[in-house]
Amino acid sequence: MTNKRNYETFIPAFRRRILDIAVLIFLFGILYACQEEEGTKPPIVIKSNTEYLKFNLASANQLTISQDEKNSYSISTTGGDPYIMTQGISRMRHPDSVVLSFEYKSSKSIERLQVFFGPDIAESRSLFGPSLTASSGWKVYSAIMPKELDKFSWGKPGDFLRFDFGTESGVNVGIRNIYFRKMNAQEIRAFEEEEARIKREESIQRAWTEYLEANYASKISEVRIDPEAVTITGEYAGDGAFSLCEVMPADTLVVMNSFKHKIPLDNRSFRITLPRFVTRNGLNYDRLLSRWVIVKESGNTASIDSHARYTDIIAPRQSMPPGVLKSKKGLGGFFMNSFVNDLDLLGITSITINIPITAMMYTYPAANTIVHEYGGKKYYFSKNYLNGIDSALKLTVSKDIVVAAIILVQKAAECVDPEIGRLLQHPSYTPEGIYTMPNLTTDEGVNCYAAALDFLASRYNRPDNAYGRIHKWIMHNEVDAGLTWTNMGRKPMMIYLETYLRSMRICHTISRQYDPHSEVMGSFTHSWTEPVELYSSKEMLTAMQQFSIREGDFQWGVAYHPYPQDLNEPKTWNDTKATFGINSPLVTFKNLEVIDHWIRKTENRYLSTHKRTLWLSENGTNSRSYSNDDLREQAAGFAYAWKKLSLLEGIDAIQWHNWIDNRTEFGLRIGLRRFPDDETEPGGAKPVWYAYQAAGTEREDEVFEPYKSIIGIQQWSEIMHNIIP
Template sequence: MLTIELDRFVEREGISYDRLLSKWVIVKQENGVDLLASHARYADEIQAIQFLEPIKLTNKKGMGGIIPNQYITDLSLLNISSGTINIPITHFMHLTARSGDIEHMYGGKTYYIDEGYLRNTIDIALLAATKERNISVAAIILLDPAARCADPDLGAILQHPDNNGGTYTMPDLTNAESVNCYAAALDFLAKRYCRIDNSYGRISHWIMHNEVDGGRDWANMGVKPVTVFTDTYVKSMRMCYNIVRQYDVHAEVFASFSHSWTEVSNPGWYTCKEIVDLLSAYSKTEGDFQWGLAYHSYAQDLTNPCTWIDPNAQLSMATPFITFKNLEVLNKWALSKENKYKGTVKRSIWLSEAGVSSRSYSNEDLQKQAAGFAYAWKKINALEGIDGIQWHNWFDHSGDGTCLGLRKYLDESYKGEAKPVWEVYQKAGTNEEDEYFKQFLPLIGIPDWNIIENF
């Protein structure tokens, strides 16, 4: 066995570059020319500098988009075990110091963080979830286009050079300055939210960007072949993984997808399956790492809570969509040996943004929403490959285009009033579930809850 020792840090372009972020190849020389003799490969093992106990899920009920609000006790009342929180790093990171900023040095460069923003948004939510209730939380890492960043100059460094629009951008990983800036943000978050003393709250999982099959809208890097897009996405996932695992040996990164599988959800999008297949291929070639799926298994029509009738959610690995109706497909994918981490460990699957809507606040529509969740829950709770659902949304939100909340709008008119689905969510997983859920069988048109199918 050949052993070579190298310095971990090396000066490059004025940056103290951490080779932890590198991948490596074997090169041979022929006639004085260096030729590749292997595929590139990342580090197989990353030594953690501390040990954090994992936060284990106690049930499959979660909350998506945890925010500070007057109904924070819902996390206890609903027996929430997991959650997600949006972390747009371009909202609080600056290149030059501003009042109230704290310093973070990485790669020999100093960046500045708006600690007031963190304390009043992220810290308060994470502390309520993790320190007070031991909830396992996944951070959704987002980057605004430069024009919308708190510091447009920093945004220009982080924004992908081929970005041509979209709500969020893919990070620029094409030059040393941008890579260092992005790595600095991830390193700061890992140091702050992966602490033994849990001073600021805990992040256990890291969802990389949002619905990347819709990269044009949610992780924009221009119009690219799916292979080129996924190559950049894998680099972003790897960078987060390699940095965070120094602080939390149990941390996982998740790839985020919409409810499409083999059919595009919108023009110009990719399909989920082609990106998932590429992630698997990269893992086999460049070294496996512990990634999972953050899947958004909405109904095929987000406005229709009757997900049990989704026409294009089929029991086939070639199904156009994966919704609550055919979660068996995702379950089968997760339990297949060829899809497991190192062939033995099931990859985590969180339904990290998923729910059914009430088209209005009429009694009929509210009951259909409640029935839609009851149906979804019976699938989720019975399938061992699905680890949990993080319900979207806690409150109805106009940006969703439909009323997906467990509660009504958090405004002066509705004041976040609980909808019937809130009580169904509360009963789920309790000894009252079976009796309470019976009322929805006639509406769905089934005699009992034997709805799991094999294929």
């Protein structure tokens, strides 16, 4: 979660737990047809023997609704959580009626249409659909969902739907003729094609699992990058013809049965030096990004005979001092504003800063841009956008503050250059995503993504610190909630994670050229063993460690978000899903001991020796209002968290989010300061601000003392717990 937080995190019901539906064939509405009828309004055609769904007008929430004709309604949204339920159906749905269809028109696009399948209203029984595009004429909207209807056993008399119309007020929607119908021939073909795709991906998922579990006879032991050369060292075992093969970032290793770039091996132990730069598909390709594998060939077939190996050693272009944390206290989502003195007043020693690369990157020389050449191609970056980043980072570098950049990729529709959007939006992106996984399926996409990272690393890692400094790179946002925050569609976990790791590796190898101490970090929600959407953070972290062991370890860290179980509720010590077992459903402020235990275990360390960095890079407690009681509870939540994390050696820092209350966060007040436009005290420091200021100083116990009674303890030692195996 970044400064722009998704709505289901913040609405009162906290509709955040989305069903693990990796096994489902279709995202609601991923296959749909929209046809716009311009001009004269077509008549409503009432089909005989069809049961049209009717809205229960009394169930409207944050919207107004009127019935125009028998099956036609006019809706106006009035808040950030507009929804309405239908009446229960009167007869059993026919088994072949699996396409939800209706006609609509809308004054604005609605990007996040969500449908719940009642009578049990729960995230686990809901699906997101594609956007309803703005239209003054009627469009037909169809969503194919046979697997979902079967999974939810929906279609009995009395069952109903709940429609959630996005997150914005002031949208006028017309909707009519809501019903379920049979698939047509085209939809049947699409359904079958999608089913085949799912089977292919399940096969790839199994292949990655087998790859990690395999014990190959051959091995690549080291890959070294020098300014003009790459050197690969290894050995093969067994009889037959063996080759050293190059795997480029756009390749999917486990499905490759032929290799274009190979070198025959004739010595069982080898050390091969190759040119670092080669021409590939019209690009000046840097083998820094490649991994290498030993392949055994027999006739016309080839099979891998080792785990692949990424670059281990990178000769740096320059010397840069490491960033050194002076304390555990930081701020999340830093930006320049009138309160920047808080850096000194609060004793801040680390920050995160959001950098959506697609908000400033062009393929052509747009006005007021800086050119950057990478891979033989030129890319252009907005000076105006960079000025904001420069100002923030020049300030932080002057104060020796350690900085982590959060690298985000916007969906194509939001990119400043549509061509950049085409290159970088993942081809499997689906509409519920706020951000996308970068497109690493094409050489063009890889080069564009690498160019952005190379530009940032070269600009913000200079010995003179001319533009400021970036020490760490948080790769994308909350990847265990990838459907929302780093979207590449519904993929089996191994496919999704391996793509994410390629993104991390690209950033790692590029940034290490400019800063030998640079570190990439994976971003995760407070999920631990309970998936927040499709995956859990623990399963992803465990698999990341397995990939690192097999393919050459690299110094990645963890950027964790241990918000309270209910983000509205600051009394995190009451979190029921945060236990003190190693398989706790969640890790929140209540049970930070769990992730501290995980990060310190030998098998999870970098090269089994060095503890990986663990930042609590986005988290905060909420004040439900600005009443004295609510403000004190918010401060008590922080005091509780600080007393824990200050004693846990595995946790290196916390970056509080939000710094300042934000009106766009659906009523939450998780900042250290009030809303900037608050009527009584604009941007005023809240009690949690003073608690944050005192944390880690000699005044800590004095300032924290009143919060013990709120928590219900006599001594702070009472909040610490041992981990249950």
